Amino acid sequence: MAAAREPAESPLTPESWGKLGMWIFLAGDAMSFGALLAGYGAIRAGSTDWPVPSEVLGISLTAFMTFLLICSSLSMVKALSAIRHGDAKGMRNYLLLTIIGGVIFLGCQAYEWTHLIDAGLGLTTNPFGNYLFGTTFFAITGFHGAHVTAGVIYLTCIMIQGIRGKYSAADNNKVEILGLYWHFVDLVWIMVFTFVYLL
Numbered sequence: 001m002a003a004a005r006e007p008a009e010s011p012l013t014p015e016s017w018g019k020l021g022m023w024i025f026l027a028g029d030a031m032s033f034g035a036l037l038a039g040y041g042a043i044r045a046g047s048t049d050w051p052v053p054s055e056v057l058g059i060s061l062t063a064f065m066t067f068l069l070i071c072s073s074l075s076m077v078k079a080l081s082a083i084r085h086g087d088a089k090g091m092r093n094y095l096l097l098t099i100i101g102g103v104i105f106l107g108c109q110a111y112e113w114t115h116l117i118d119a120g121l122g123l124t125t126n127p128f129g130n131y132l133f134g135t136t137f138f139a140i141t142g143f144h145g146a147h148v149t150a151g152v153i154y155l156t157c158i159m160i161q162g163i164r165g166k167y168s169a170a171d172n173n174k175v176e177i178l179g180l181y182w183h184f185v186d187l188v189w190i191m192v193f194t195f196v197y198l199l
Contacts, residue, residue: 151182
């Protein structure tokens with residue numbers, strides 16, 4: 001009786017290399033955000049005059065921003081599902097919704113920053129207490145905002161390629177990789193919202 005042969009592992013393809021590259025990038029990025037949040041926690045724990053976030057920051061506005069990013073993550077899922085079913089128009093529409101969500105988020109963040117700066121909060125000034133509150137707040141939210149900005153540009157590029165007919169039910173790997181990035185940005189914001197705004 002012949003011995004059963006185990007199936008050979010399939011070699012890495014260009015598609016899987018792309019996903020692997022994105023996962024490696026996101027792992028490194030997660031460590032960057034982790035270091036920022038850990039630094040924030042350490043500074044806050046050692047401070048005797050740290051302001052109460054709910055008294056300084058706009059929790060209602062930020063809760064709306066969080067909801068907006070969660071909705072944009074859902075529209076990203078729908079975009080990938082649409083192209084996997086051969087619906088290129090649906091993919092483009094859902095990507096556009098995701099872009100709009102990202103742009104509104106950035107607009108709300110710009111409004112929040114402007115309001116806080118007008119109230120006297122800066123990188124080295126804080127009328128509400130410890131000046132490092134402003135330093136860590138702007139560093140963390142600014143770093144995340146840069147990722148959202150990059151994500152909006154990334155989404156726009158993929159949408160333009162989709163308009164040109166680049167993606168189909170059989171070829172949509174780049175849309176999936178984009179989804180990995182956007183979901184990561186959304187997940188990180190939930191962590192930022194929890195640690196910086198709520199706790």
